[in-house]
Amino acid sequence: MSDFLPYIYYSLPWLVVIGLSIAAVAGIGVGIVWPRFLVYPYLLVFFWVNSTSYGSLAVFASRSIYSRGSGMLFFGVLLWYILGAWICARVAAGFSTTPWSGPQRHPAPACNLRPWFLAWAVLLACHVGAGLVAGVPAAESLAPSGFSNIVWMAPLISLMLLAFRTREHALELARFIMLAGLARALFGLGRWAISGGDPNNVYANMNAIQIRLTFFDINDSLLCTLAFAIAAVGLFGAQQPDRSKTWRMLEWSTLAATALCVVLSYRRTAWIGFVLAFMVLLLRFPPGRRLQLTFAAMPLAGAAMAFVAARRLAQTRTAGEVGEVGVGLLHDMQSRRFGPQSERVLELKLALSDFLSRPLAGIGSWGRYHGYQTISWQNNPDGGLFLHSGVLHIALKSGLLGTALLAGTIVAFIVFTRRALRSLSPELLGLGAAGAAGLAFMIPDLLIGTPFPQVRTTQMLALCLSLPYLALAAAQGVPAPRPLAWQGAPPRHLVPA
Numbered sequence: 001m002s003d004f005l006p007y008i009y010y011s012l013p014w015l016v017v018i019g020l021s022i023a024a025v026a027g028i029g030v031g032i033v034w035p036r037f038l039v040y041p042y043l044l045v046f047f048w049v050n051s052t053s054y055g056s057l058a059v060f061a062s063r064s065i066y067s068r069g070s071g072m073l074f075f076g077v078l079l080w081y082i083l084g085a086w087i088c089a090r091v092a093a094g095f096s097t098t099p100w101s102g103p104q105r106h107p108a109p110a111c112n113l114r115p116w117f118l119a120w121a122v123l124l125a126c127h128v129g130a131g132l133v134a135g136v137p138a139a140e141s142l143a144p145s146g147f148s149n150i151v152w153m154a155p156l157i158s159l160m161l162l163a164f165r166t167r168e169h170a171l172e173l174a175r176f177i178m179l180a181g182l183a184r185a186l187f188g189l190g191r192w193a194i195s196g197g198d199p200n201n202v203y204a205n206m207n208a209i210q211i212r213l214t215f216f217d218i219n220d221s222l223l224c225t226l227a228f229a230i231a232a233v234g235l236f237g238a239q240q241p242d243r244s245k246t247w248r249m250l251e252w253s254t255l256a257a258t259a260l261c262v263v264l265s266y267r268r269t270a271w272i273g274f275v276l277a278f279m280v281l282l283l284r285f286p287p288g289r290r291l292q293l294t295f296a297a298m299p300l301a302g303a304a305m306a307f308v309a310a311r312r313l314a315q316t317r318t319a320g321e322v323g324e325v326g327v328g329l330l331h332d333m334q335s336r337r338f339g340p341q342s343e344r345v346l347e348l349k350l351a352l353s354d355f356l357s358r359p360l361a362g363i364g365s366w367g368r369y370h371g372y373q374t375i376s377w378q379n380n381p382d383g384g385l386f387l388h389s390g391v392l393h394i395a396l397k398s399g400l401l402g403t404a405l406l407a408g409t410i411v412a413f414i415v416f417t418r419r420a421l422r423s424l425s426p427e428l429l430g431l432g433a434a435g436a437a438g439l440a441f442m443i444p445d446l447l448i449g450t451p452f453p454q455v456r457t458t459q460m461l462a463l464c465l466s467l468p469y470l471a472l473a474a475a476q477g478v479p480a481p482r483p484l485a486w487q488g489a490p491p492r493h494l495v496p497a
Contacts, residue, residue, distance in 0.1 A: 035089035035163035042082060047180045050217050051456035053200060066455040067144075074142050076455060079152050085157040091160035102362065109161045109473035112416050113465065116409040117154035123401060124151050127365040136366050143454045145385035146365025146397050153462035160466035161473060167428065170474035174230050174431040181227020182254040185261040186215035192264055195493075203266065213266040218445050219460050221270040222438055224258035225277050229437040231255045232281055233430035238287050263304050267453070269449055273441035280440045282459070284421060284433045343375045344388060350375075351387045355396045362399035369396060386453045390446040393453070413439065413465055420472040428471045435467030 049065055069077035093108060103443040124147065131141040142148045164173050191197060197212035204210055215221060231254040234243075262274045282290050354369040355362065363369065368384030378384055387393055394402045416437050424432050442451065442461060 002219045032088050032092045035085065035092055035159070036169060036173075038085040038088065039159060039163050042078070042085065044174075045078065046182070046219070046456055046459050047184060047223050049456075050200065050221065051454050052217060054202060054216075069102075070144075071182070074139055075148075075152070079155075079455070082152075082155050082159065082459075086159040086162070089159050093162050108158065109165075109469060111157070111161060111469050112412045113157060113409060113469075116405060116412055117151065117157075119405055120147070120409075121151050123398060123405065124148055127207045127398070129495070131364060131366055134364075134366070141364070141365040143366065143385075144455060145382065147394060147402060148365065149357060149452055149455055149458040153458055153465070156459055156462040157466040157469075160470050164470050164474065167477075168429055168475045170431055170471055173470070174428075174434075177223075177431075177434065178227045178230045178254055179250070181223045181230075181258055182250065184220060185214075185224050185227070187258040188220065188261045189264070191258060197264075211266055214261045214264045216265070216267070217456075218267060218269060218442075218449065219456050221262045221265050221267060221274070222441055222464075224261045224437050224459055225274060225441045227254050228258040228262075229277065229281055229434035230430040231258075231424075232282060233433050236285055236293060237426055237429055259333050260304075261381055266308065269444040270412075270441075275445055277437035277441040280437045284429060322493075343377075347372075347375050347378070347387050348389060348392060348484065351389075351392055351396045355392070355399070358399060360399045361401060362395065362397050366399050367397060386450050387447055388448055388450055390449060390451045393450070409440075413468075417468045420468045423474070424471055424475055432468040432471035435464045435471075438464030 045065065051064060051066055053064075065076075066078060067076050069075075069080070073080060124142070127146070128138050129139040132138060164170050177243045188198070192212060194212045196306070197214060198216050200216040201211075201213055202319060205210065231251040234251050235248070235255065259274075262270050282293060285293065350371045354367075369387070370377040372384030375383075387396070391403070394406050398405075417432070421429065421432055421436065439461070442464070445451050445457075451461065
């Protein structure tokens with residue numbers, strides 16, 4: 001046996017290459033025939049895998065799956081996967097053969113976000129070009145710490161619209177998201193009850209706030225919100241076709257588990273975002289049901305959030321703060337009466353100062369704001385590349401040009417979604433409303449969080465943006481196929497005069 005070990009050892013790289021080649025060919029075949037089957041495993045990664053180890057006490061942190069391959073390929077392997085899946089879906093939509101009609105074209109559903117993402121790609125290309133002229137490597141201009149992740153949102157949105165074209169596919173996706181959210185919430189609640197909650201607990205591990213939480217990563221709470229929205233519309237929306245008792249029980253379980261999971265995350269952005277998402281959902285319910293939920297569910301949810309907020313705030317008070325006003329929800333952004341200024345406020349002031357010095361084009365996607373070394377969490381090799389405000393991050397890196405693109409993208413989504421949600425059937429309303437609720441949930445994180453440097457967050461945002469467009473396209477049905485150019489016009493028949 002020992003004689004064969006060297007041969008096995010030297011053949012392993014070749015076996016890996018052969019295996020990857022076979023998997024790629026099989027994936028291309030599946031993607032061309034059933035594009036949505038390439039979407040589900042991709043979404044599962046983002047639904048289940050954390051994007052950060054910040055707050056963990058682990059000595060060695062393994063490299064994130066979201067950055068695998070980025071050193072050699074500029075971007076992570078996952079992003080190249082979604083680009084390949086989009087190409088497969090695009091080929092399948094552009095050249096679909098049926099036994100009765102031959103090759104046909106199936107145009108992609110309408111989406112008013114396409115021009116905006118094209119503008120983002122052009123802006124990023126301009127930054128790469130300007131960086132090369134200034135001696136900045138392309139890898140730094142394309143790094144996630146800039147705004148390249150926004151450009152990578154476009155392939156996922158387009159893939160979702162190409163892969164889920166029928167009503168059945170849309171309903172299948174809605175159930176998948178709801179069940180994934182339920183499973184994730186049950187996992188978080190079970191870990192919270194049995195093993196002390198999320199190990200990435202920055203409050204207990206770094207700030208000495210003795211609380212345990214379900215999930216620190218905001219994306220887990222976003223997934224719970226999407227599942228909550230689908231379940232809520234299914235239970236309280238307009239009358240839908242009768243569903244089985246098992247499915248209704250799953251919806252009730254999702255409603256309770258996901259809401260409790262968000263509350264026990266102890267994230268202020270998650271609490272405020274969940275309230276905003278619930279308000280968006282209320283607008284989609286019949287007037288009578290809207291009043292019932294307002295006077296029944298809102299006080300219950302408010303009492304639960306007030307209870308956990310009081311527990312958290314009680315941990316933040318110390319004996320030295322007796323003479324001060326209550327710390328409140330923004331305790332870490334408030335400066336003490338004596339001593340240095342709050343680092344969260346100082347970070348925003350330093351970034352704002354650099355933005356005002358270059359308001360039109362910003363400091364560049366590769367740039368760092370001045371004075372970042374004075375902030376404790378920025379004193380590292382990645383310091384100055386990000387800050388706790390998504391809106392100010394875009395303004396700092398890309399100036400008023402990027403800020404205008406960000407505002408235009410959001411406004412285009414809101415304009416379309418308002419119209420789409422009014423026309424969706426009850427069974428598809430949950431999927432469309434989940435996208436709108438998800439974006440509302442992320443508003444606090446866009447204002448005081450770090451969404452754009454994170455691959456997981458931007459791809460989850462792309463999922464939210466795609467859902468109303470997908471739901472409306474599925475409700476309207478697959479458009480009539482158009483003949484290919486080389487097929488020519490249909491044959492003419494002579495008609496007697």
